[in-house]
Amino acid sequence: VGLAAVLVGWNGYLHVENDLAGAEAAHLNAEGMLGIHSAEVFVGVFIGAVTFTGSIVANLKLSARIKSAPLMLPGKNFLNVGALVAFFALTVWFVISPHLWLLAAVTVLALLLGWHLVASIGGGDMPVVVSMLNSYSGWAAAASGFLLSNDLLIITGALVGSSGAYLSYIMCKAMNRSFISVIAGGFGIEAGPAEDKDYGEHREINxxxxxxxxxxxxxxxxxxxxxxxxxxxxxxxxxxxxxxxxxxxxxxxxxxxxxxxxxxxxxxxxx
Structure with a gap:
């Protein structure tokens, strides 16, 4: 779903923003919708790319093909926040002046962000990540629905996105986790060693x-x-x-x- 959203976004750009002299671009510009279309393209590509690489990393972790231990890059939270700030800045720039290199830049940025978000999460927290990626795939599908003018895709995508996010919220409460830390890939912080305590008599049973x-x-x-x-x-x-x-x-x-x-x-x- 994520890769499909990326391809749909690129297709929308090549048919409209890349050909501003064309009939479709002229029609959208006459209705004052060209900027909205550009924003839809950019947001759809971003969400889709994050979902795509995030899902690949989650699959590799769950199948034990890569280590389930969280990736701890220096200043990982600043990297995530910086990527989001860069995305918002590039979105404004793209709406004002839709250049091809901006779309390519946000695609690469989102692919790296999706990889980093999931790689920063430990294997024990993967159920929450899977639920959140399910939510992301729904929003990616909804974004594709806007570009394709497909009401059914918008509705089903919104249902999947909202239900996945709500399920993640319930699971986070059950695990005493912060919902925001899921989105920010903050599960990877491991607690330090606890002090030894006397928990009482240990009894084995056969x-x-x-x-x-x-x-x-x-x-x-x-x-x-x-x-x-x-x-x-x-x-x-x-x-x-x-x-x-x-x-x-x-x-x-x-x-x-x-x-x-x-x-x-x-x-x-x-x-």
């Missing part, structure tokens, strides 16, 4: 002990995590749940909003 506790329990809450997916233990969990319920035990599941690698990962496996 399979026989766990079975005895479950056999005498009236109510059981199972809290699955990513380990269940790695071990493909959902089948064993399902059998255990079935046997406990046959014995009259009230079995429920407590699933964290961001458990697993993707939103709803545990729900799908258990279903």
């Amino acid at each position: 399979a026989e002990g766990a079975a005895e506790l479950l056999a005498h329990a009236d109510s059981v809450i199972i809290t699955p995590g990513y380990g269940m997916a790695v071990a493909q233990a959902q089948y064993g969990v399902a059998d255990l749940t079935r046997k406990l319920r046959e014995r009259g035990v009230n079995v429920r599941f407590g699933i964290h909003p961001v458990a697993g690698r993707l939103p709803g990962h545990m729900n799908v496996l258990l279903a």
Whole structure:
């Protein structure tokens, strides 16, 4: 979706701004819409390029083809803010004077920004990133809809964009994270080592002990995590749940909003 938005934006530029003497450019200029069209092109290319490279980095991290550890460049927050400031400045410049090199510059800038935003985030926070990239893809599709005068694309893109952003907000609250830090790629800051504390007596339990506790329990809450997916233990969990319920035990599941690698990962496996 991101790459498609970039190509649609470039196509819009080549058909209008690159040919200001043409009929389409003259028509937009007569209606006072040429500047708006230029802004749509620029914003659509920017969002699409950020989504494209961000999605590639997320895929590489989730498939373990690159390290999931966050990239910690010196002054990374200043780099992100500087890229956004440069984008706004270039947008104004492009609306006033739509040159090809400006569009090329913002394309390269957005590709680098998308890579840096996701690379700066640790592997444990990737579920939120995937949800946010989903939101970005929706806004990229909506921007393409404006350029193509396609109402259906605008509506569906806006729905995907807003729902993805809201899901990210809910997930951030569940993780005690700042929603703004997701957009700014600020998840990569690792906390320093905590002080050693006495947490009480450590008690180990074996399979026989766990079975005895479950056999005498009236109510059981199972809290699955990513380990269940790695071990493909959902089948064993399902059998255990079935046997406990046959014995009259009230079995429920407590699933964290961001458990697993993707939103709803545990729900799908258990279903």
